[in-house]
Amino acid sequence: MTHVLVVDDDPGITRFFQRFFAQRGVATSSAHTVEEFNLQLEKEFHLALVDIRFGPVDGVQLINQITRKHPHCAVIAITGYASVKTAVQAMKAGARDFIEKPFTDIDQLQRQLGVYLKQPDPNRDEDDPWPDLCPILRKIGMICSANSPLLPILRIAMRIADSDIPILILGETGVGKEQVARFVHEASSRQNNPFLAINCAAISDTLLESELFGHEKGSFTGATETRQGLLELANKGTLLLDEVADMPVRLQTVLLRVLEQKEFLRVGGRSPIRSDARILSATNRLVDQLAAEGTFREDLLYRLDGIRLEIPPLRYRKDDILLMMRDFLKRQDFPEDHVSPDVERYLTAYAWPGNVRELNQALRHAMALAGNGPITPEHLPARIRHAVEGCRQDRDGFSWDQDLDQLTKRILQDWLQKKDCTLEELEQTLKQLNREVLFRVVEHLWFKYQKDKSKVCKVLGINERKFRYILYELRPDRGDSL
Numbered sequence: 266m267t268h269v270l271v272v273d274d275d276p277g278i279t280r281f282f283q284r285f286f287a288q289r290g291v292a293t294s295s296a297h298t299v300e301e302f303n304l305q306l307e308k309e310f311h312l313a314l315v316d317i318r319f320g321p322v323d324g325v326q327l328i329n330q331i332t333r334k335h336p337h338c339a340v341i342a343i344t345g346y347a348s349v350k351t352a353v354q355a356m357k358a359g360a361r362d363f364i365e366k367p368f369t370d371i372d373q374l375q376r377q378l379g380v381y382l383k384q385p386d387p388n389r390d391e392d393d394p395w396p397d398l399c400p401i402l403r404k405i406g407m408i409c410s411a412n413s414p415l416l417p418i419l420r421i422a423m424r425i426a427d428s429d430i431p432i433l434i435l436g437e438t439g440v441g442k443e444q445v446a447r448f449v450h451e452a453s454s455r456q457n458n459p460f461l462a463i464n465c466a467a468i469s470d471t472l473l474e475s476e477l478f479g480h481e482k483g484s485f486t487g488a489t490e491t492r493q494g495l496l497e498l499a500n501k502g503t504l505l506l507d508e509v510a511d512m513p514v515r516l517q518t519v520l521l522r523v524l525e526q527k528e529f530l531r532v533g534g535r536s537p538i539r540s541d542a543r544i545l546s547a548t549n550r551l552v553d554q555l556a557a558e559g560t561f562r563e564d565l566l567y568r569l570d571g572i573r574l575e576i577p578p579l580r581y582r583k584d585d586i587l588l589m590m591r592d593f594l595k596r597q598d599f600p601e602d603h604v605s606p607d608v609e610r611y612l613t614a615y616a617w618p619g620n621v622r623e624l625n626q627a628l629r630h631a632m633a634l635a636g637n638g639p640i641t642p643e644h645l646p647a648r649i650r651h652a653v654e655g656c657r658q659d660r661d662g663f664s665w666d667q668d669l670d671q672l673t674k675r676i677l678q679d680w681l682q683k684k685d686c687t688l689e690e691l692e693q694t695l696k697q698l699n700r701e702v703l704f705r706v707v708e709h710l711w712f713k714y715q716k717d718k719s720k721v722c723k724v725l726g727i728n729e730r731k732f733r734y735i736l737y738e739l740r741p742d743r744g745d746s747l
């Protein structure tokens with residue numbers, strides 16, 4: 266018999282669920298206190314509903330405990346309407362979904378929870394482990410393995426796809442931010458309308474303005490006819506502002522006004538235009554730092570940053586690397602068994618600073634060199650071979666030298682590109698480097714110990730409060746994601 270655990274300090278809520286599940290032939294246990302929770306944790310259950318405001322205790326911690334002790338148990342967070350952000354944090358901690366109090370729509374609750382009460386289907390297609398996500402992944406050609414740290418992010422994306430919460434997608438270059446934006450679009454009821462993206466870093470201030478908002482005929486030299494902008498074209502669909510942190514400051518001000526007033530003017534236009542485009546934004550920059558330095562408007566950041574989806578770097582997604590490799594070769598009709606096992610070792614040991622984009626390039630390179638023969642490590646780009654062969658790896662095959670070398674180079678290169686490099690700036694750059702290295706250490710341990718905060722703290726020799734403090738000190742933009 267299916268067994269559900271309800272963790273809520275409000276007896277009204279536990280009684281409600283006891284009745285709800287009894288009517289559906291499901292046994293329920295409840296926990297109103299931490300002591301009761303600890304007792305229940307030792308028992309077996311298939312589904313747990315956890316209030317994220319559980320008295321003095323952080324419900325997210327309880328979710329963590331359940332998912333570690335019962336990895337196959339689905340956990341659903343219970344949240345008040347105003348705390349969707351916290352619910353998203355709960356999903357980052359391993360909850361599969363969240364339900365919002367008060368429960369007024371019983372049919373909706375039945376639909377949401379019913380999925381988790383079903384017995385596993387013996388005929389289930391093993392290639393389709395998440396029937397809700399897989400059709401979308403297939404449609405957009407996106408790969409995500411069952412163990413991927415990307416999976417909880419996609420679950421969150423799926424859950425908030427139809428809301429109007431602004432989504433800010435963060436992650437290193439080539440990690441799949443645009444793919445995730447497309448996923449949000451496809452998971453929403455906007456899917457049959459356009460999905461458009463614009464790179465805010467790639468074009469000049471005036472061209473970007475005209476691309477975004479359109480222009481009237483004759484509004485500037487070369488404007489020979491009236492053109493709609495992307496905001497207008499994406500009406501009822503989705504517009505991704507890629508590299509949003511690089512948007513020129515003047516346009517940031519215009520965009521903020523447009524988001525506030527919900528209407529805009531074409532360049533040279535007089536009549537306000539309304540667009541029901543859902544705006545998503547993405548960046549690989551440290552956006553909070555830019556806001557603190559004044560290069561990115563804080564009020565605009567606040568507007569765009571309803572919920573952050575942090576896309577994990579490819580080096581923490583080793584199963585994804587192998588799945589992507591197989592998928593790539595399959596699409597090129599390259600026989601899968603034509604790849605030497607050593608290649609897989611190289612691919613999973615490399616740090617992939619250019620993430621998925623770099624992986625695809627490396628596979629293209631290897632295929633071209635291998636011709637009709639099997640792909641061996643010699644066919645991989647030299648930088649990958651050298652990085653893997655020349656580096657020290659820890660017991661998991663993680664290559665610190667490579668990862669930290671690349672990080673150092675990137676940060677110092679950024680510094681060198683500044684026009685007048687003063688000593689003071691160098692000092693700041695080195696401080697930033699220090700922080701980044703420390704953050705990488707924490708990030709690495711976080712994934713290594715499968716997000717078990719207490720284990721990470723033990724290794725670092727600090728308590729959990731200090732851990733949070735360090736994270737926010739190091740990278741306020743990423744503290745949320747760990």
Ligand SMILES: Nc1ncnc2c1ncn2[C@@H]1O[C@H](COP(=O)(O)OP(=O)(O)OP(=O)(O)O)[C@@H](O)[C@H]1O
Pocket residue numbers: 406407408409436437438439440441442443444445507508547549589621622625
């Ligand atoms: N999970 C994935 N499965 C399959 N392909 C992917 C995945 N993630 C990214 N890609 C591919 O990798 C390439 C880069 O992805 P994308 O443009 O989404 O990254 P990005 O983070 O937006 O990059 P940038 O920072 O340069 O804007 C694209 O060709 C995309 O199709």
